[in-house]
Amino acid sequence: MKTLAKHRExxxxxxxxxxxxxxxxxxxxxxxxxxxLTIFNDTSILMMLALGQMTVILTRSIDLSMxxxxxxxxxxxxxxxxxxxxxxxxxxxxxxVVVGAGLGAFNGLLVWKLNIPPIVVTLGTLTIxxxxxxxxxxxxxxxxxxxxxxxxxxxxxxxxxxPILSWFAIVVAVLFFILMxxxxxxxxxxxxxxxxxxxxxxxxxxxxxxxxxxxxxxxxSGLCGYLWISxxxxxxxxxxxxxELTIIAACVIGGISIAGGxxxxxxxxxxxxFLGVINNALPVINISPFWQMAISxxxxxxxxxxNARGERRQGRxxxxxxxx
Amino acid sequence: MTDTPHRHLPxxxxxxxxxxxxxxxxxxVLVAVAIFIVNSFSSPYFLNAWSLSDLTFNFTEKALIALxxxxxxxxxxxxxxxxxxxxxxxxxxxxxxxxxxxTPVLVAIGIGTGIACGAFNGFLVTGLKLPSIVVTIxxxxxxxxxxxxxxxxxxxxxxxASFAWFGQGYVFWVxxxxxxxxxxxxxxxxxxxxRTNFGRRVYAIGNNDVAAxxxxxxxxxxxxxxxxxxxxMSGMAAVLLTARLxxxxxxxxxxxxxxxxxxxxxxxxxxxGGAGTIIGVxxxxxxxxxxxxxxxxxxxxxxxxSIFIGALLIIVIALPILYRQLRSRR
Numbered sequence: 001m002k003t004l005a006k007h008r009e010x011x012x013x014x015x016x017x018x019x020x021x022x023x024x025x026x027x028x029x030x031x032x033x034x035x036x037l038t039i040f041n042d043t044s045i046l047m048m049l050a051l052g053q054m055t056v057i058l059t060r061s062i063d064l065s066m067x068x069x070x071x072x073x074x075x076x077x078x079x080x081x082x083x084x085x086x087x088x089x090x091x092x093x094x095x096x097v098v099v100g101a102g103l104g105a106f107n108g109l110l111v112w113k114l115n116i117p118p119i120v121v122t123l124g125t126l127t128i129x130x131x132x133x134x135x136x137x138x139x140x141x142x143x144x145x146x147x148x149x150x151x152x153x154x155x156x157x158x159x160x161x162x163p164i165l166s167w168f169a170i171v172v173a174v175l176f177f178i179l180m181x182x183x184x185x186x187x188x189x190x191x192x193x194x195x196x197x198x199x200x201x202x203x204x205x206x207x208x209x210x211x212x213x214x215x216x217x218x219x220x221s222g223l224c225g226y227l228w229i230s231x232x233x234x235x236x237x238x239x240x241x242x243x244e245l246t247i248i249a250a251c252v253i254g255g256i257s258i259a260g261g262x263x264x265x266x267x268x269x270x271x272x273x274f275l276g277v278i279n280n281a282l283p284v285i286n287i288s289p290f291w292q293m294a295i296s297x298x299x300x301x302x303x304x305x306x307n308a309r310g311e312r313r314q315g316r317x318x319x320x321x322x323x324x
Numbered sequence: 325m326t327d328t329p330h331r332h333l334p335x336x337x338x339x340x341x342x343x344x345x346x347x348x349x350x351x352x353v354l355v356a357v358a359i360f361i362v363n364s365f366s367s368p369y370f371l372n373a374w375s376l377s378d379l380t381f382n383f384t385e386k387a388l389i390a391l392x393x394x395x396x397x398x399x400x401x402x403x404x405x406x407x408x409x410x411x412x413x414x415x416x417x418x419x420x421x422x423x424x425x426x427t428p429v430l431v432a433i434g435i436g437t438g439i440a441c442g443a444f445n446g447f448l449v450t451g452l453k454l455p456s457i458v459v460t461i462x463x464x465x466x467x468x469x470x471x472x473x474x475x476x477x478x479x480x481x482x483x484x485a486s487f488a489w490f491g492q493g494y495v496f497w498v499x500x501x502x503x504x505x506x507x508x509x510x511x512x513x514x515x516x517x518x519r520t521n522f523g524r525r526v527y528a529i530g531n532n533d534v535a536a537x538x539x540x541x542x543x544x545x546x547x548x549x550x551x552x553x554x555x556x557m558s559g560m561a562a563v564l565l566t567a568r569l570x571x572x573x574x575x576x577x578x579x580x581x582x583x584x585x586x587x588x589x590x591x592x593x594x595x596x597g598g599a600g601t602i603i604g605v606x607x608x609x610x611x612x613x614x615x616x617x618x619x620x621x622x623x624x625x626x627x628x629x630s631i632f633i634g635a636l637l638i639i640v641i642a643l644p645i646l647y648r649q650l651r652s653r654r
Binding site for chain 1: 402448452453454455457458459461462463464465466467468469470472473475476477574578582585586589595596625627628630631633634635637638641642645646649
């Protein structure tokens with residue numbers, strides 16, 4: 001039981017299960033497999049973004065520009081598709097990942113080479129990327145009629161009974177699991193978060209690792225740019241406005257410490273899923289969607305209070321402050 | 325959250341005149357003057373008392389928040405919920421209006437809501453020892469969320485004329501009430517930060533809160549007061565903005581937290597805490613007002629202006645670092 005209490009992912013999973021059961025009591029069809037899969041599919045994009053954000057947060061950084069990056073790459077891919085409908089979709093997706101990674105690398109370079117605090121860099125690029133969407137599109141929308149049928153259909157197709165969008169999330173999650181637990185880069189990300197000074201002495205290039213973390217987060221944002229646009233079939237300046245904080249909220253609820261070094265792939269996925277379940281449950285139990293924001297705010301506060309209890313190790317905190 | 329950067333310790337201090345000329349604030353003055361001149365050349369409508377007066381409405385409300393936010397950031401904390409506090413305060417004012425509240429009551433509710441929200445943030449950060457960035461991301465959703473619950477897709481309208489004066493009235497000729505209030509607030513915050521023991525404590529906490537604690541500074545209490553102050557200024561901004569717009573929607577002041585923080589950082593306040601001046605913040609507010617107003621006169625859309633603001637933020641911070649790097653490489 002004591003080891004169980006240590007695993008906040010298990011607790012979060014339990015909370016989600018209880019939530020689903022409570023909703024099911026009032027609305028039995030909520031927990032039908034088909035509906036649960038819909039919730040998973042609806043949450044896929046948030047899950048991937050949360051994994052990208054986690055990579056950055058682990059290194060004691062933060063990326064506020066992910067939603068703007070998503071909107072910008074989304075607009076670029078939508079305009080490309082509208083102008084050249086013949087370009088094969090896999091190529092477009094690869095292009096999205098590259099463009100997104102490039103935007104993320106720009107953040108990363110400023111953090112690495114100029115040592116500007118990540119919150120300042122991404123606060124700036126948050127507005128710059130979003131503004132660029134307006135500049136390249138002239139404020140116009142790209143709508144469903146302008147997109148090629150393949151562009152819209154790809155993620156809606158099914159494979160082994162699951163929508164392709166869900167498969168994207170699953171593959172990305174597996175890749176991140178391998179990255180975090182089986183590669184030197186993954187270990188470096190955690191090491192930097194736990195103790196940057198000590199990681200320098202173990203031969204980790206702190207700046208370069210942060211740069212890679214931002215690039216990875218950017219690549220994920222870019223991929224989600226295509227997925228978001230083809231899912232909601234509209235590309236505009238307002239796409240995913242304010243979503244950067246939802247991504248961070250998913251991470252916080254998933255037990256990823258904003259102080260760095262703590263967090264798991266499962267946590268990020270469950271944090272996103274928690275928000276997804278709430279979003280899907282509200283209309284079902286007849287609560288106005290206007291409640292959504294206040295509920296996720298309360299969830300963030302509760303999560304951070306509970307997480308802080310698990311993380312509080314007074315002796316270490318003082319040492320950490322002293323060496324900083 | 326971020327690493328403490330390498331602090332540069334000079335062998336001997338520069339003489340006061342030289343350091344004053346090379347200071348961040350004088351760079352900001354230069355930038356402000358340059359933008360002012362560019363503006364006057366690029367638009368014939370710029371150099372006009374009423375134009376310049378309109379210009380001030382661009383930044384006074386945000387700058388009020390930035391003043392308090394500067395102290396908070398110097399102490400090593402941050403408040404991302406300020407815009408949400410405006411939304412909640414404005415919504416509660418509108419709510420009271422429906423029950424016939426008059427102007428003094430409306431103002432009291434606006435400012436009271438601000439202080440209460442700030443105290444709530446302060447309690448979570450200092451009482452429960454939680455990181456302020458996460459707490460205020462949470463309360464940001466919570467405060468604005470409550471506005472959405474109360475208002476949904478509706479809006480409150482019909483504020484009395486005596487209330488509208490706070491956002492639209494002029495004290496003397498082209499000098500608006502908002503500008504006077506901002507000037508007074510800037511003076512108060514200048515004295516508070518640079519001329520009182522409290523101000524010294526804020527710097528001490530930002531530089532090393534453990535050392536500050538051991539020197540007898542009640543770190544938690546100071547931080548709590550700073551959160552309340554930030555709430556108070558957000559409440560004031562809510563009164564001004566609501567009075568100026570004459571209506572309340574739950575999406576009011578969206579994105580202002582980032583603009584207020586941009587002002588603070590642009591003003592030379594270290595995002596890592598421990599350094600910064602009120603004069604810098606006031607100058608940064610003026611620069612942002614000049615940039616957005618000047619671009620507005622040239623019919624540049626708001627979203628494109630935000631590119632300039634974002635680029636300004638990064639460039640202004642990156643340039644001195646680049647300069648230092650190039651000099652040390654030589």
